Amino acid sequence: MAVSGFEGFEKRLELHFFGDDPLLMDDNVNNSCNNNMLGLQLGLGLRRLDFDSLQQVLHAVQCTVVSAVGNHYFDSYVLSESSLFVYPTKIIIKTCGTTQLLKSVRPMVHHARRLGLSLSSVRYTRGNFIFPESQPFPHTSFQNEVVFLEDCLPPTLRFRKASVMPSSLSSHSWHVFTASADDGDAVSDDEDEAIFTVEICMTELGAASAAKFFRRPNDGQTPDSAGKEMTEITGIGNIIPRALICDYAFDPCGYSMNGVLGDRYSTIHVTPEDGYSYASFETVGSVYDDKNDLARVLKKVAQVFRPAKMSVSTTSCASPEVWKRVAAALETVGLKCRSCAADEFPAAGTVVYQTFTARRK
Amino acid sequence: MAAAEEGQVVSCHTIEAWNEQLQKGNESKKLVVVDFTASWCAPCRFISPFLADMAKRLPEVTFLKVDVDELKSVAQDWAVEAMPTFMFLKEGSIVDKVVGARREQLQQTVDKHKTSSASA
Numbered sequence: 242m243a244v245s246g247f248e249g250f251e252k253r254l255e256l257h258f259f260g261d262d263p264l265l266m267d268d269n270v271n272n273s274c275n276n277n278m279l280g281l282q283l284g285l286g287l288r289r290l291d292f293d294s295l296q297q298v299l300h301a302v303q304c305t306v307v308s309a310v311g312n313h314y315f316d317s318y319v320l321s322e323s324s325l326f327v328y329p330t331k332i333i334i335k336t337c338g339t340t341q342l343l344k345s346v347r348p349m350v351h352h353a354r355r356l357g358l359s360l361s362s363v364r365y366t367r368g369n370f371i372f373p374e375s376q377p378f379p380h381t382s383f384q385n386e387v388v389f390l391e392d393c394l395p396p397t398l399r400f401r402k403a404s405v406m407p408s409s410l411s412s413h414s415w416h417v418f419t420a421s422a423d424d425g426d427a428v429s430d431d432e433d434e435a436i437f438t439v440e441i442c443m444t445e446l447g448a449a450s451a452a453k454f455f456r457r458p459n460d461g462q463t464p465d466s467a468g469k470e471m472t473e474i475t476g477i478g479n480i481i482p483r484a485l486i487c488d489y490a491f492d493p494c495g496y497s498m499n500g501v502l503g504d505r506y507s508t509i510h511v512t513p514e515d516g517y518s519y520a521s522f523e524t525v526g527s528v529y530d531d532k533n534d535l536a537r538v539l540k541k542v543a544q545v546f547r548p549a550k551m552s553v554s555t556t557s558c559a560s561p562e563v564w565k566r567v568a569a570a571l572e573t574v575g576l577k578c579r580s581c582a583a584d585e586f587p588a589a590g591t592v593v594y595q596t597f598t599a600r601r602k
Numbered sequence: 603m604a605a606a607e608e609g610q611v612v613s614c615h616t617i618e619a620w621n622e623q624l625q626k627g628n629e630s631k632k633l634v635v636v637d638f639t640a641s642w643c644a645p646c647r648f649i650s651p652f653l654a655d656m657a658k659r660l661p662e663v664t665f666l667k668v669d670v671d672e673l674k675s676v677a678q679d680w681a682v683e684a685m686p687t688f689m690f691l692k693e694g695s696i697v698d699k700v701v702g703a704r705r706e707q708l709q710q711t712v713d714k715h716k717t718s719s720a721s722a
Contacts, residue, residue, distance in 0.1 A: 285642050292648045309645030310702035312684045316644045327644065465707040485684050487702050501684060 245375050247495075249512035249519025250368045250442060251323060252342040252380065253335040256349060257433075257588075258358035260286065260330070286329030286358060288316055294352040299325070301344040302336055307464070307497075308487050314504035319489050324499050324508045330358065335523065337510060343379055343386060346393040360398060362421040362588040365390060368442045368552060369414050371517050383416045390418060397422045400587035406554075408596040409580040412444060413552045421588030435528045437557035439535070439567070446511075446518040447547025450475070454513035455494040464489050471496050480541045481507055481524070500524075511546075520546045528560040535563070536570035543574045551576060551597045558590030568595060575600050611637065611657045611665040615672055627664050627691060633715045634664045634691040638677055641669065643685040649703035656712065663716055690715055 288311070299305060304320040311317070318325040323336040332349065336342045343365070350360050365386070370376055379389035387403045394401075398420040406415040453475045456467055468488030472478045477498065478486060484500035484507060491497070494514065500507035507524035522542045526535050543551065551571070555563045568578045576597035583593045614620040627634035637653055639646040657665040670677035670685065680689060688708060690698035698711050 288642060288644050290644065292644070295644070306648070306703075308702050308704040308707075309648060310684045310686070311640070311643035311645045318645070463706050463710055465704055485701060487704075 245372045246514055246517045247512050248338050248370055248372050248375060249444075249510070249517065249521070250370050251335045251337040251510065251521055252340070252367045253333070253365070253440065253523075254342055254345065255331065255333045255364040255438075256346070256353075256360060257362040258287065258330045258332075258353050259361045260284075260357055260359075284329060286356065287327050287332055287353060288329055289356055290327070290352055294348075295327075298345050298348045298352065301348050302334070302342050303340050304336055307489050310485065310487055310499075310501060312485075312501055312503075315501075315506065317487065317499045317501050317506055319487050319497050319499050323497065323510055326499075326506050326508075333506075335508065335510075335521075337512070337521075339375055339377055339380075341377055341380065343389050343393070346390065350393070350395075360395060361423070363390070363394060363398065363419065364556070364586075364589050365416075365418040366440060366554065366556075367416050369412060369416075371412075371444075371519070386416075387418050391420070394420055400424050402586050404584055404586075406582045406584060406592065406594040407580075408552065408582065408594065410550055410552075410596050410598070413442065413550060413596050415552065415554050415582075415592070415594040417584070417586060417589075417592055419586040419589045424587060434559045436525050437528070437555055437560055437563050438525050439523065439539075439563075440554045440556075441522040441539075441542060442552045443520045443522075443542075443546050443548035443550070444518065445549035446513060446520055448515075450545060450547045451511075451513035451515070451518050454490075454496045454511045456490055456492055458493075462490075464491065468496060468498065472498060476541065476545045477509060480509075480522075480538055480545065520548065526563070528557075528563075532566065535566050539567060539570040540574045543571060543576055547599070549599050552594065553597070554592060554594045556589050556592050564593035564595060567593075568597075571597050607664075608661040609658050611654055611667050613667045613669075615669075617673060617676070620666075620668065620673060620676055623664070623666050624691075624694070627666075628694045630664070631693055632662060632664050633712070634666060635712060636666045636668060636689040636691065638668050638670055638680070638682045638685060638687040638689070640671060640685045645703040646686045649686055649705070649708070652705055652708070656709070660712065660716065663712060 307319050309318045315328045322338045326333040379385045401420040403418040467490035472488045484502040486500050488498040496511040498509045505525050509522050511520040553567050557563050579596045581595045688700040700707050
């Protein structure tokens with residue numbers, strides 16, 4: 242293994258806000274966004290954030306926007322090192338490498354405040370860094386991260402919990418910190434309740450799969466056109482077939498994409514270098530979805546990357562059984578479940594962390 | 603009239619204005635770039651200055667802007683689902699499409715079609 246290479250494992254932050262001033266939350270300019278059919282009575286919220294403010298937040302993290310797109314529900318950004326999703330009252334930032342993600346909390350809370358939005362809950366998750374010694378403060382240890390993060394939070398978020406969920410694989414464990422203004426479920430609306438998040442981390446990618454994420458020298462392509470080609474040849478385009486994909490290929494290797502489908506996002510990031518190859522996949526589902534949807538998606542993800550090791554974390558308030566579907570689906574594509582850990586967190590609900598390894602032929 | 607619009611992005615606020623601009627584009631055989639945008643879409647706001655700058659630099663290309671809430675039927679007819687969506691038209695037919703605020707790709711696609719018109 243290289244002494245130090247690019248850190249694939251991301252840090253992920255999800256911030257929820259609530260509007261304490263209905264006048265500020267109401268956006269008269271946009272009627273279509275306020276109609277009940279779309280369930281966006283709260284208006285534009287965080288989507289009104291101007292580009293300078295957003296760039297200020299991203300600057301603190303050390304990221305820049307490479308492409309962006311919006312639909313009626315949310316705005317999606319592919320960043321220089323990962324992804325950002327902005328919903329009216331929710332923001333999700335996921336960054337890799339040596340970015341300082343937690344430094345985004347203070348400026349984000351500040352800018353949201355100006356829009357009449359207060360922080361109601363926070364969720365920070367990450368896997369095990371491959372090169373922990375390369376991480377800058379506050380990401381030098383989970384303990385430092387938690388101390389730093391807690392310091393950024395208003396005292397109203399008084400229900401807090403930090404935990405490292407173990408696995409049978411030394412290279413994989415799941416770090417979770419959540420904080421909430423509310424103990425129970427009162428904080429989120431019904432729609433949020435039904436949503437679950439699936440975060441997948443894959444290491445030791447199949448050699449043939451990883452090779453597809455390298456650019457050919459002097460291919461004459463732009464990052465966009467090379468990204469589009471990777472989306473096609475790898476089968477990523479078929480994972481969620483109807484999603485609009487914003488893809489980006491890095492030089493000489495690496496890939497990022499955000500998928501947008503209605504109110505759902507999906508995102509993939511790949512660091513294909515041998516010795517520390519890594520890919521992540523993340524999406525959201527609803528308990529009201531067809532039960533087979535998630536299984537289909539997971540199987541395709543496993544087939545695209547063919548990882549030797551894989552961890553899947555599901556976070557859900559209303560559907561703690563989602564994890565069973567994960568294991569059942571992955572077993573059919575040659576991955577064996579090696580460990581399963583579950584824990585409860587304020588506002589986030591149940592987090593189930595499972596690890597899998599490929600059955601050797 | 604046409605001269606006054608050269609060098610800037612022309613917003614089409616009514617169906618009539620939209621049809622008129624399309625017709626003008628067809629007749630001139632110029633490359634027409636249509637920016638489907640929305641007031642609530644932050645990425646649209648980010649790319650807007652870049653588009654204005656391109657319009658200034660490239661008077662030989664017509665740049666139109668359609669707000670998808672203002673001209674709902676147009677957005678529907680053109681199957682616009684995410685914003686910004688840029689449609690590239692030549693003599694009335696769609697020759698290319700870029701979805702999302704992607705400066706490099708936008709510039710490259712404009713260059714590609716603007717040149718092919720010169721050689722035609």
